[in-house]
Amino acid sequence: MGNLFPRWTNWLPLKLAVCLGFVGIGAVVGATYYLTPKYYRVGYEPTQPxxxxxxxxxxxxxxxxxxxxxxxxxxxxxxxPTNQTCYNCHGPDKGQIKKESEKLAMVRDADKTGIPIQWTKxxxxxxxxxxxxxxxxxxxxxxxxxxxxxxxxxxxxxxxxxxxxxxxxxxxxxxxxxxxxxxxxxxxxxPEQLNRDTFYASLKDKGIKEDQVVKTLLGLKQEDSLPADAPKDWGKVVELAAKTYGPMVTQKEVGTQLKDHWRVAPPETCAACHR
Ligand code: HEC
Ligand code: HEC
Ligand code: HEC
Ligand code: HEC
Ligand code: HEC
Structure with a gap:
């Protein structure tokens, strides 16, 4: 009965343990590879020189x-920026802010050697x-x-x-x-910090017309026609904006106006980003 299992099986538990060990290491290596900056980059914070x-x-x-x-x-x-930009303030003759600081030693070296600071991207x-x-x-x-x-x-x-x-x-x-x-x-x-009158005045200054702005406020397309009771002067346009969006300027309000009147149309086709 004692010989039912061949001798080598005595080593089986050890072999299994070693194997599992490798799998474990593999998982750790894989996880660090895929989760470290290159793949999971939010929070990537390299130390700078x-x-x-x-x-x-x-x-x-x-x-x-x-x-x-x-x-x-x-x-x-x-x-x-190049070193020269830093030297506008930290240079030995210009600016002179903290010109002796240890923390700025590399900036001074870069100035002496002409070799730019190697910032980490x-x-x-x-x-x-x-x-x-x-x-x-x-x-x-x-x-x-x-x-x-x-x-x-x-x-x-x-x-x-x-x-x-x-x-x-x-x-x-x-x-x-x-x-x-x-x-x-x-x-x-x-957006809440914007003054509504100033915002609409800035559109007007760019040559945008009342009815264009009203169409956007009413959620119409620019090629649609306006309802008969639509406001016709800038004062009434701003009132309509306040009625639509409330007392404070909102992101939706600013964003839709700019999108419609600047004709912002970001590309979604593969070839736009993969050329
Ligand atoms: C417009 C001026 C200005 C420019 C340009 C400027 N700095 Fe500064 N920097 C300052 C001021 C002001 C301080 C704060 C000094 C203090 O704490 O008394 C400062 C502080 C520093 C410090 C901390 C120094 C210490 O000992 O605490 C470092 C490092 C530094 N700057 C690096 C740079 C680098 C690198 C550049 C170029 C990329 C640069 N600065 C460009 C104005 C400037
Ligand atoms: C629409 C998104 C977007 C906006 C807006 C944007 N950036 Fe960037 N920025 C990026 C991307 C993506 C990269 C990486 C680009 C690359 O690898 O070539 C980047 C890279 C950079 C770099 C590193 C450049 C280098 O090669 O070392 C700097 C500096 C930078 N941005 C500054 C700015 C500043 C300042 C502004 C605002 C005036 C700004 N970015 C606005 C997306 C943006
Ligand atoms: C006094 C100079 C100075 C000013 C002002 C400044 N930057 Fe920078 N910026 C640097 C330097 C130097 C680096 C490279 C070192 C680092 O990453 O800190 C950098 C790096 C960056 C990067 C990372 C680039 C990369 O490697 O991907 C971004 C993004 C960026 N700056 C955005 C901004 C934005 C946004 C502002 C304005 C709110 C701004 N910077 C103002 C000097 C400046
Ligand atoms: C926060 C908004 C925003 C983000 C994030 C953003 N984009 Fe854009 N993108 C825009 C807008 C707005 C335009 C301008 C569209 C226009 O001019 O009609 C644009 C235009 C473009 C264009 C066309 C213009 C050109 O250069 O040919 C390309 C390509 C592009 N984006 C690539 C990218 C890539 C790649 C990223 C990500 C790394 C990115 N964008 C992230 C808003 C964004
Ligand atoms: C707005 C810009 C933009 C458009 C449009 C776009 N891509 Fe991408 N694509 C990117 C960027 C940026 C990356 C790199 C992402 C990263 O670094 O994680 C990417 C990565 C990829 C990758 C590599 C795999 C991955 O996810 O990292 C493939 C494959 C790809 N794109 C295919 C396509 C195809 C097919 C289309 C059209 C249906 C398309 N892309 C449209 C910006 C774009």
Missing amino acids: VPFSHKKHVGEVGLDCRYCHSFVEVSSHSNV VHRTPDFAYFNHSVHVNRGVSCQNCHGQINEMEVVKQAEPHSMGWCLDCHRNPENKLRPLDQITNLTYK
């Missing part, structure tokens, strides 16, 4: 994004997808929609997934995000 704080420079000093990211409105690519769109900054920021999409509250970040981290589904979510319903162009880099913007 210089402890540069957006919270300090934007939130406290009050710099506009375009002071440093100066190409964002004109180029597909949003540049990171936080956001990255794969090469097979096409993305262009200027088309977005010139059509009423804010840095905040895609990068979150940068103005509050000590260290930049990825706030939005930047996945294909995420891009398409906005492309299908841009009215949920669009804002006036002078608010693009205002990261504390809220």
